[in-house]
Amino acid sequence: MSFDTKDLVEQIAENGYAIIRKFIDPESILELQEQTKWLYSEGLKHYASFRHGNLSFEILPEKHFGKRYLIQAYWFAWMSKYFEEFRRRPEFLEVINPLLGDNIKQVAQQIHWKPPGARLTGYRFHQDLRFRESRDAYQDIVNDTVTVGIAIDPATSENGCLRIVPRSHKNGYLGLSDNGDGMIMKGLTHDDELRSVGLDPRTIVDVELEPGDAVIWGLLTVHGSLPNSSQHDRAFSLSSYVRGDTSQRGEWAFRDGVSTPLGDIPQLCKYEKLYENLEPQYIESDWYL
Numbered sequence: 001m002s003f004d005t006k007d008l009v010e011q012i013a014e015n016g017y018a019i020i021r022k023f024i025d026p027e028s029i030l031e032l033q034e035q036t037k038w039l040y041s042e043g044l045k046h047y048a049s050f051r052h053g054n055l056s057f058e059i060l061p062e063k064h065f066g067k068r069y070l071i072q073a074y075w076f077a078w079m080s081k082y083f084e085e086f087r088r089r090p091e092f093l094e095v096i097n098p099l100l101g102d103n104i105k106q107v108a109q110q111i112h113w114k115p116p117g118a119r120l121t122g123y124r125f126h127q128d129l130r131f132r133e134s135r136d137a138y139q140d141i142v143n144d145t146v147t148v149g150i151a152i153d154p155a156t157s158e159n160g161c162l163r164i165v166p167r168s169h170k171n172g173y174l175g176l177s178d179n180g181d182g183m184i185m186k187g188l189t190h191d192d193e194l195r196s197v198g199l200d201p202r203t204i205v206d207v208e209l210e211p212g213d214a215v216i217w218g219l220l221t222v223h224g225s226l227p228n229s230s231q232h233d234r235a236f237s238l239s240s241y242v243r244g245d246t247s248q249r250g251e252w253a254f255r256d257g258v259s260t261p262l263g264d265i266p267q268l269c270k271y272e273k274l275y276e277n278l279e280p281q282y283i284e285s286d287w288y289l
């Protein structure tokens, strides 16, 4: 990986995102892909969506999809030494340090798959701020958060790569996809919806990435992605970090610049009901119907 710190900070401030090629060195990609396949097979053992603490799997069940699919995993660091260490690799500090400083907590660890054949693999345009319920737990949630997306498989227009509206972060919170039941994986965003909040659909950028490339964005950056129309899965890693000293949410990743493992018990991250039930549980939700 090589990047210019000043460019990175400026691009994020100006465009709402930045791309870093070869964030993960090419020698490490194969293992990342193999560990991701292992995680997929572990998640697929569950007949329905599952939660244990912050660890969670989102399943599309055979009953409604003809076949079982895993589309998301959350906080798998709790079941994988590899991913526990991955989340606090030095590359993350190198990139995040100029933006958030030396004390960094992680509030989201996710992998999203788009298995061919699973109908619901698109994400309507949105701003991630909508997924932060406890705004008071952060001093300045917008400026103190960054998300790092990493392509595990190649990310292409055909397989539903991330799509970003440059400079869209300058207009505050726009309420995209908040209408209806607010499910961002049902339906697609129509151009009119973007136009009605002052965005020009012609400016959308398809963020095509090679495995190991990263894209950084913020909580107000408008983005989404289309369903996978290719014959190959698309695994994409998402990690959100916050400034540790001003945030009451998240697991430590770096303290005073030192990579810090998970503790004994999970901390509140994005899932606010965490402590209501720390036992393993199946989630009988049918949001996809």
Ligand SMILES: O=C(O)CCC(=O)C(=O)O
Pocket: 112, 123, 128, 160, 161, 162, 223, 224, 225, 236
């Ligand atoms: O996986 C993707 O393509 C985008 C997901 C996303 O934007 C989100 O979960 O907030």
Ligand SMILES: [Fe+2]
Pocket: 126, 127, 128, 223
């Ligand atoms: Fe998002």
